[in-house]
Amino acid sequence: MIEVDKYVLDNGLKVVLHQDKSTPMVAVNVLYDVGAKDEQEGKTGFAHLFEHLMFGGSKHIPSYDEPLQWVGGENNAFTNNDITNYYVTLPAHSLEVALWLESDRMLQLDFSQKSLDVQKGVVVEEFKQRYLNQPYGDVWLELRPMAYLKHPYRWPTIGQKIEHIEQAKLQDVEAFFYSYYSPNNAILVISGNFEFDQAKRLIEKWFGEIPFRTRPERLLPQESDQLGKREKLLDREVPQNAMYKVFHMCSRTDESYIAADMLSDVLSRGNSSRLYRRLVKEKQIFTSIDAYITGDIDPGLFVISGKLAPKVDFEQANQLLYGELVDLQKTSIADHELQKVKNKLQASHVFSHIDILNKAMNLAFYELISKAEDINLEILKYQKTSAQQIQKMAQHLFLESKDTTLYYRGIKNN
């Protein structure tokens, strides 16, 4: 059970508190409801670039990292298509330092040309290091625009191309800040060792005076239904063939999301899972395979990716993979298999309660899509899912007309 105390400040900041006195630390998580999906066509990569700029100093505090290092704190952040999430962990008695830092950069960033120029360079190197200079690094740069023709999920968080990042201007940065960085567009979570009355007092002290800022309306183009199979073949200097197959699925808040998640577990969670046993161990068609869901807030993707064993061609691999998918459509899974998946989920659930930062992030995200205090109900939904619901999901998802596949052919000789 994750016990939660929740309230909202006058300026719209949502606050979620979870006390855990088993640790000497406290985690502070600030989630901003802005992600790559909120960017403009032609100006992509901005939310992520902006995340970098948030560490360049705020109105009253020239360095974000230094004061935190002084008190033995660690921090980082991440951006994805839906959100930008900042987090700090530090010894419990320094909680106020984290709140001071987070509130000042929510209040006003110190916009500087030097900081922008440097971080552009850093992000360009990140683009190269993670996407261009890695084997299979560009898969999602290719796959996204294949799967999404209209919705902004069609470009990756890092940016559609390097040029977009290089062209970012300081006035764009300022406009972005005042549009999306505001208390009314944020969720603050504190998880760990703290006292409620002290935490509430400090939150009011540091965040109370930050003004409400009108946030632009979010009107994202809807993705139309996919009408036919899509596929692409890429030749790349890698040693092994790979394939990446995606199917459109529902949004994170849809009731049937849970069934899709469990379906991915049936397929590939753990060494006794179907795809691993049948396609990797028995038939040796793939040397590795994975089925997972993207977990996007707007309708996301069900992904199956695998590396093919040598001498196996794409057609054969695709056929055998479909064999497994059709099997799940034809026959609902047996009781023991269903129970096994539920037991694995239960174990994950229990293990996820250990780490206060993990809890803080989950609470923030859950508050965004639903309400934080319902987080404990989530596992019950999984436990209640039937084999028939999973079968129905397979019937709904795995259609050739809804199939988008990237065939990644390795042309490197060894």
Next chain:
Amino acid sequence: MLDRTQQPISPALSFSLPSYKQILLGHQIPCYIIEGGDQEIIKLEICFPAGEKEAEYNLLAVACNRMLEEGTSSRNSQQIAEELDSYGAYLSVQVEKDYASVSLYALTPYFSDVIPVFQDLLTNPRFDPKELATYLNNTKQHFLVNLEKVSVLSKRKFMAHVFGENHPYGRSVNIEDYGQVDSSALFNFFHHHYSLQNATVFVSGRVSQDKLDLISKMFEKIENTLPAQKNTYSLPKQEKGHFFTPKSEAIQSAIRVGGLALSRNNSDYPAWQLLNTILGGYFGSRLMMNIREDKGYTYGISSHAYSFKEQGFFMISTEVGSEFTQDTLTQIKIEMDKLSQDLISEQEISKVRNYMIGSLLRQFDGPLEVSDRLKTTVMLGLDFSYYNQYVQSLYQADAVELNRLAKQYLRHQDMVELVVGAK
């Protein structure tokens, strides 16, 4: 009026070593117990003298460890997987240079259900030739993909230059090794290195007496098998100089600079760690502030001061835009020289010391974390009180001492400087 320019006051950091219990299983096997936590979980980790350095070649040690879950005399690979998965339990295997371990993570209500399969795979592996072939085929493909990563390539070359390519700490897996591993080699390695009489046990989480009784039973009747055969350790021979491997159309260069350095049992080690952290061990380091935050050459640059059981080493690593290769090499030398020439301010030392103690607190947060720290000291031949001494030494370290260490150990002219990418 709220003054946002003033940092709120916080008390000084303090570190205190958590406690643990130690018992003997079967009258001979050391067992360390770290009880605690709010969640109904238990972790049982069994360590063996079966690290890469104990094998003729690295892959033998790794394969033996991984193949334990691929079948026993009474259970095949699928049965083992089903049994563990159905109880929500999972296995974690680890092979280091100096030791290997097999861990069971379980929810306490099911611990008694999964202990039998855990005991089985630790004591009766099958090393089935067909399963082995599948494992080797799949792992080889993964290995070939890894060789395409500049970070992997540069680390392999670096370790070979620093320790010697045949030295147990310097050598890597080679493609030819995949043709050498067979069942009899695995059985041989297993019998010499995985016998329970040579185990060290770490239990953490909700460790009640009934769980300990079950674990004790595992060690009741240990066959006195062959004693652990330890390879004799030879001193490494480090090369010096610049080594370049071109990569056609490289958009980035991977850079590795470093060499042999202090070992963990040296009394200067904590101060050396402090010096390393200042140079490149945290986000605010000299290297990060220069090469990333001032010049934007890279997504990240860092330095590592690490110690295997017998020997420590030092490595600066980064991937930079190709056109910045030369200047990065120059700046790295400049940052090392600065630490030798100028005394570090007391302010910087204090800040980094605090950061390191905060890190340590994080690494001791919860019984599973504490168990990992304890395991490290025990398996590397140190006492747990090492951490207390470590913190004490951090407080005692001053600018003069750090300067001495810089002059002695940050001599770039004595180091390996490696570039994979563009000149």
